[in-house]
Amino acid sequence: AQSVAQPEDQVNVAEGNPLTVKCTYSVSGNPYLFWYVQYPNRGLQFLLKYITGDNLVKGSYGFEAEFNKSQTSFHLKKPSALVSDSALYFCAVRAFNTGFQKLVFGTGTRLLVSP
């Protein structure tokens, strides 16, 4: 079975500082990994995904994520946080070589960027 863990319920960071939102995964086979962001009363917005290739994936709004196979992690990062980045962030995984597998989401991490 595939699963995702987001160990932090909330991450606090000051505007202008770098941010990291952590995600670890467990799958049988190679993973497809995704990050989504959810603003209040809105649906999930796609940020970026890792399929294959470079371990550093760049996405929307200046976000990037680093795939680390040995640590089974896919942490979301941004060099300089904005107050407008405050939202709920979800990591999700889908297995590669087991036929179609549903997208499994973590429980989410709330990012709070203070001015």
Next chain:
Amino acid sequence: EAGVVQSPRYKIIEKKQPVAFWCNPISGHNTLYWYLQNLGQGPELLIRYENEEAVDDSQLPKDRFSAERLKGVDSTLKIQPAELGDSAVYLCASSSPFAGGMTDTQYFGPGTRLTVL
């Protein structure tokens, strides 16, 4: 390009009443998903459609939940009768298989927030 459209955005009903949610996917997306998102949790898949065929409904509580996508475009999710525990956000998503099969990105609608009293 218009995104995934869902209606209503909010619904308040009393328990044992029926309720229906509607979703119109992004034009050209033949894969449609319904997810359930409980408070403080990530979305969980209820059902997936490829065109008009439900290809994965293993997580759908079939005693009270039903879904249809008759013409392979828009879809309706129904609960009858609703229970207190059904209070949640119901999200619809769509994707295009031509973007790479399992690598395709799912695009989500704003969701319907259901409150059962």
